[in-house]
Amino acid sequence: METSTDKSREQLRKMDHNPVSAKTQADKDLVSSIKEKLEAVSSLKSIFRVPEKLLEANENRFIPGTVSIGPLHHGKDGLKYMEDRKWHYMFTLLNRQPNHLESSLHECANAMSDLEKPARNFYAEELKIRSNQFIEMMLVDGCFIIELLLKYALKGIRRRGDPIFVTPGLLNRVRCDLILLENQIPFLILQRLFQIVHIQVQHDQTLTLSELIFRFFRKMLPGDREFVNEKFGQEGYHLLDLIRQCYLPSYARVVSTKSVSLGDLECATKLKKDGIKSKRSKAKSLLNLKFANGVLQVPPFTLHHFIEMLFSNMIAFEQHQNDSQPVTSYALLMQAMVCTENDAKLFHKLRILIMDNYPEKEVCDLFKRLCRKVEYEEDKFYFAGLIEQIFDYKRAPKSWRKILKCNWLKTQLPWLAVACGAFWKIS
Secondary structure, eight states: OOOOOHHHHHHHHHHOOOOOHHHHHHHHHHHHHHHHHHHHTTTTTBBBBHHHHHHHGGGGTTTTTSOOOOTTTTTTTTSHHHHHHHHHHHHHHTSSSTOHHHHHHHHHHHHHHHHHHHHHHHHHHHHOOOHHHHHHHHHHHHHHHHHHHHHHGGGGOOOOTOOHHHOOOOOOOHHHTTGGGOOOOHEEEHHHHHHHHOOOOOOHHHHHHHHHHHHTTTOOOOOOHHHHHTTSSSSSSSSHHHHHTSSSSSSSOOOOOOOOOOOOOHHHHHHTTTTTTTEEOOOSSSSSOOOETTTEEOOOOOOTTTHHHHHHHHHHHTTOOSSSOOHHHHHHHHHHHSHHHHHHHHHHHHSSSTTTTHHHHHHHHHHHHTTTTOOOOGGOTTTTTHHHHHHHHSSSHHHHHHHHHHHHHHHHHHHHHHHHHHHHOOO
């Protein structure tokens, strides 16, 4: 009887006699090993459960109420209404070219099968779900999102009477559900499916996936359109992470050298009494706050009905991050500066807060709700250096403040001289 040892020896003997075959197998093993390592790096844990403390504060900001995306809320009561709509959207997307449904479905299913392992690795918890069910879920949910983005951007491909677009408020509810931390699928799923199906869209070949996402979520995005659109071209783990990238500061973090905490920062009206002015900044990123020469520059912040849900989920996402937490830090900073109605009135007057129909008290309450139950770690607070600059300026004698301002004026004198010269010439 031939033993396993004998078989191994026979395989080695054959490889010795066939060096080409041995090299080919070695190359395959090497490629397979490198591929596994790349997949492990590219699929870092980024889809989490919302921390229990935040759920207790307000569950409605984190749990989908209309459509489930991904495995964490799949099949729950109240979300089954949209399941048929998701399948219908997938059929429309894959059947856009007549007689190509089967071939498109086959290609997409194979792609999802190839991506199953890295896609599972995006979820922080182990998913107890069968392979076929997981692949089907990624396929259906991914196709639904892509077709929704296309229908939103290209009105000509919408079917008349589509419930998502004709039912009052339904589109906005779907849009809100798509930004929830627990309601995400990996972005690489959307990228791969879009590569396959986009060739079938004849109406507008120039639209990229990033552009479609940007159009769909434009109302949720801050600041300069061109700057935000550029941010959307960068990498992201999922849709919520892509949106969060648009909020992040575009300059390096100012590091604190002293033991200064958020508790050292006074509200906007008290800062004004201390001789520190607040000014609306022209910075392109919402989190680009700066302090220099007694002036705190704050980019304009527009309050809309998406803002609380969006910020809550970005904060929940950052609670799992090991590095700095810019969005969480911004919410904490604004809570400290806008803690009374007078603070809100001041920032509104300066056009730092664009409030529309929000009353001043509601603005204060909003920041308090965002920060409720949030885990705060000083080493992760992004604006510690900014607070230190404000604190040092407050402590400086008034004579030193004048010197600082004089030094600033000196840097502006060449410009002032040119301006004055031009004025006298005109006169």
